[in-house]
Amino acid sequence: AQSVTQPDIHITVSEGASLELRCNYSYGATPYLFWYVQSPGQGLQLLLKYFSGDTLVQGIKGFEAEFKRSQSSFNLRKPSVHWSDAAEYFCAVGAHTDKLIFGTGTRLQVFP
């Protein structure tokens, strides 16, 4: 069965520091992978997606993610975090039935 694991429930970083959020997936076929961000009181906003091709994908707000098939991972990165990046981040895999299966999320806290 398809599943997504986000091992880190809560991460705290200083503003300006680099960031990496981990995501591991379980899927039998070619995965379609997504990262969404959810600010407090808001819905989900798509940051980036991987469908095929280049394994390093660029997204909005300066985020990028790298697909590593050998590790079943799709980690999200940002070289320099801003206070406005504080939010909940969700990794998701697109199943063959055209639905998304989400991980449990990672809450990012940014200190000035």
Add this chain to the structure above:
Amino acid sequence: EAGVAQSPRYKIIEKRQSVAFWCNPISGHATLYWYQQILGQGPKLLIQFQNNGVVDDSQLPKDRFSAERLKGVDSTLKIQPAKLEDSAVYLCASSLDGVSMFGSGNTIYFGEGSWLTVV
């Protein structure tokens, strides 16, 4: 382009009462989803429509939850009677239709959610 619209944004009800949430998807999007997001968890799919037909409702608690999508556009999700454990955010989402939607490069877009508290 207008996004996915949901209402009401916030609702507080007592247990055993009923509640209904409304969703208007992005224009032209044939597929509509309702997700439930309990605090501290990722969103879980409740029901998926393609036009006005149900594609997947395997995780919908059918003894208390119902959903419809009349005329293949707007959708309503109803809970009756509500339980304490139904407290959650109910997210509506939509996407363009297509065989193997993701393989076509399509994306699912989410509304801002309807926040339900059952007391």
